[in-house]
Amino acid sequence: MTGETVRESSGPDDAxxxxxxxxxxxxxxxxxxxxxxxxxxxxLKNLDVPIEALEIGALDGLSAQHIDALRVRPxxxxxxxxxxxxxxxxxxxxxxxxxxxxxxxxxxxxxxDLVVMLxxxxxxxxxxxxxxxxxQRAIESAIISLxxxxxxxxxIQPLEQQIHELDIPALSPYRVLAAxxxxxxxxxxxxxxxxxxxxxxxxxxxxxxxxxxxxxVARASGKPVVLARRIVASAIRLLLxxxxxxxxxxxxxxxxxxxxxxxxxxxxxxxxxAEGLSNKAIARQLGxxxxxxxxxxxxxxxxxxxxSSSALIRLVIGAGWS
Numbered sequence: 001m002t003g004e005t006v007r008e009s010s011g012p013d014d015a016x017x018x019x020x021x022x023x024x025x026x027x028x029x030x031x032x033x034x035x036x037x038x039x040x041x042x043x044l045k046n047l048d049v050p051i052e053a054l055e056i057g058a059l060d061g062l063s064a065q066h067i068d069a070l071r072v073r074p075x076x077x078x079x080x081x082x083x084x085x086x087x088x089x090x091x092x093x094x095x096x097x098x099x100x101x102x103x104x105x106x107x108x109x110x111x112x113d114l115v116v117m118l119x120x121x122x123x124x125x126x127x128x129x130x131x132x133x134x135x136q137r138a139i140e141s142a143i144i145s146l147x148x149x150x151x152x153x154x155x156i157q158p159l160e161q162q163i164h165e166l167d168i169p170a171l172s173p174y175r176v177l178a179a180x181x182x183x184x185x186x187x188x189x190x191x192x193x194x195x196x197x198x199x200x201x202x203x204x205x206x207x208x209x210x211x212x213x214x215x216x217v218a219r220a221s222g223k224p225v226v227l228a229r230r231i232v233a234s235a236i237r238l239l240l241x242x243x244x245x246x247x248x249x250x251x252x253x254x255x256x257x258x259x260x261x262x263x264x265x266x267x268x269x270x271x272x273x274a275e276g277l278s279n280k281a282i283a284r285q286l287g288x289x290x291x292x293x294x295x296x297x298x299x300x301x302x303x304x305x306x307x308s309s310s311a312l313i314r315l316v317i318g319a320g321w322s
Contacts (some may be wrong), residue, residue, distance in 0.1 A: 007265040024113040031119045032081030033057040043233040047242045058099045077120040077165045082114035131285045133235040137275040145313035147174035154199030156181040156192045183208045238271035266300040
């Protein structure tokens, strides 16, 4: 596959269907060019699951002319990503979304144990026959759950024009504020916090933001801060763990005790439920029937002691898992 790069992350040998000789094969699909060591290594660092990480970028293998043709045009919504030389590029969200959809649709069933869509700007579903983490769906679901609980949510966007392009229909009933900040730019992040002074929870709404950014914003604001990378990492962990989860630093013991009640399949369903996927979509990804998904969904809600998907997501965020 053009542009594919491979990197391994090792962890305990008790993870599902993975052995020292056969770690989980996880394909990371990014909007720009691979490799994205800055992004993927940080997520893998804290995962207690043995992973063979493969990467492909939507711009891999394209000529400079073809890449230029995918840049954002007047009237189009935008998304920012990174080229292999480290420079940023602002792309047309709808056209790069189509290219990423084509890449994912070409994967064979069970070719990878997991496919991870590394973008928090593509508001679409991707037809996949492999279990898939859609970063945008995961973070959007978290935002909706927080807002629905009555919290005023502040979003920090990586592009200034995205403040005006923000259009999440499901968020229309809630109060959501947006401001502009960039990865590693403390001055811009501080200015964003001034604009978001009325918010109760802050979401760093791009996988480009780092753990260092989260710590900076949390210290400066004194408010809970949700990091997209943590949301994605927790989804990966839930989908791949096949044994009793191990204790992790910073995660409440009460949450870990509840999580330990779940079967491996229930943890997979829990992660996809948290993305807001329907039973039918979950069934397609996991290769089981919608009725079986419904049973797993009911069982995991009972074991986690929640009555709705929104309550489940708030539990996950509140426990520090994300």
